[in-house]
Amino acid sequence: MTLTGIGIAGCGRMGAPMLAALRAAGFDAKGFDVRPVTDFGTLAPHMLPLPAFRDHTETLITVVRDIAQTDDVLFGAQNLVGASPNLRSVLISSTLSPRYVTDLRARIPDHIALIDAPMSGAAVAASEARLSFMLGGEIRDLDVHQPLFDAMGAHFHRMGHFGAGMQAKVLNNLLAASNTAMTRLVLDWADAAGIDETRLLDLIHTSSGQNWFASGFEDIEFTRDGWQPDNTIGILTKDVASALDAAPDQADTTLPETVQAAIRALGPRNQHTKSS
CATH class of the missing domain: 3.40.50.720 (NAD(P)-binding Rossmann-like Domain)
Structure with missing residues (x-):
């Protein structure tokens, strides 16, 4: 062919x-x-x-x-x-x-x-x-x-x-959504503690909290976006819904549903100005 x-x-x-x-x-x-x-x-x-x-x-x-x-x-x-x-x-x-x-x-x-x-x-x-x-x-x-x-x-x-490729993809994206929600929460808490964003992201990249979203924070185009129905952050909530649709019978879906709600609640994150 x-x-x-x-x-x-x-x-x-x-x-x-x-x-x-x-x-x-x-x-x-x-x-x-x-x-x-x-x-x-x-x-x-x-x-x-x-x-x-x-x-x-x-x-x-x-x-x-x-x-x-x-x-x-x-x-x-x-x-x-x-x-x-x-x-x-x-x-x-x-x-x-x-x-x-x-x-x-x-x-x-x-x-x-x-x-x-x-x-x-x-x-x-x-x-x-x-x-x-x-x-x-x-x-x-x-x-x-x-x-x-x-x-x-x-x-x-x-x-x-x-169908197996799609099943693997929605499971992968469930992890990506979890990393997105938690990384954004961690950065907000770091702001409140007066910790520099760049320094913390550098630490995460070489430590046990490492994840794709944090490691690519300056390159991934949607990392600072808030949730909108038609943007990539919004698509993450759809992807979690796709994973939930294919969840095993009697699966505990509490954690994925919590992640989905956390993604939906995200607001924009201001552009960071590096400290000296």
């Missing part, structure tokens, strides 16, 4: 740099988004209107926000599964409920290969083509599509059957 006709649906903060990385690697990749083409700067020439995107796309990568938008892309307003004559594979790179993802197999014709390929690393990693992908699907399908992941990422974790 030759990888041609690559299409990315959802060219936002993650999808746009993924499209750029694929094109830089020489793939015939095009994008589609509901926003105007003029919003995409240097990528604008590679954005297609819906009819042309349908005709172009053989391998579809979805990077939209949530289940409702994914349903629109696959079956609803865009209907790429039903209206793309050459569609051969669908790669789900949004972070969604594993239950929803697993159920897609029964909704999409068998001749279309399905891979769940959620990623981690934030926009900074997407722009540097060093994302971490958590992959689920048939081994032969993963092998065929590996060149795409190689172009966009640096770490690849094959988790098992279709």
Whole structure:
């Protein structure tokens, strides 16, 4: 199977740099988004209107926000599964409920290969083509599509059957949400104690409290944001909800629900001025 006709649906903060990385690697990749083409700067020439995107796309990568938008892309307003004559594979790179993802197999014709390929690393990693992908699907399908992941990422974790990649991703993001909530709380408490932010983050990076959010605090674009329904902090609450949706029967969900509430309560954090 030759990888041609690559299409990315959802060219936002993650999808746009993924499209750029694929094109830089020489793939015939095009994008589609509901926003105007003029919003995409240097990528604008590679954005297609819906009819042309349908005709172009053989391998579809979805990077939209949530289940409702994914349903629109696959079956609803865009209907790429039903209206793309050459569609051969669908790669789900949004972070969604594993239950929803697993159920897609029964909704999409068998001749279309399905891979769940959620990623981690934030926009900074997407722009540097060093994302971490958590992959689920048939081994032969993963092998065929590996060149795409190689172009966009640096770490690849094959988790098992279709749906296993998404299950691993929401568990990973549950930890990320926990680290986010606790790191922000720790920094607020440090402010109250008069401890310099940079010095404390340097300490955390080399000590037992080390975590991705704290270690990348100056590089990750959303570390100082407050919760908004449409920003990355807001997406974390959605990701915790996805993990909760796939929680084992009779699981104690008190801690994840507490983390979710703490994320939702976050306000903006002021830009730090380094002390001498």
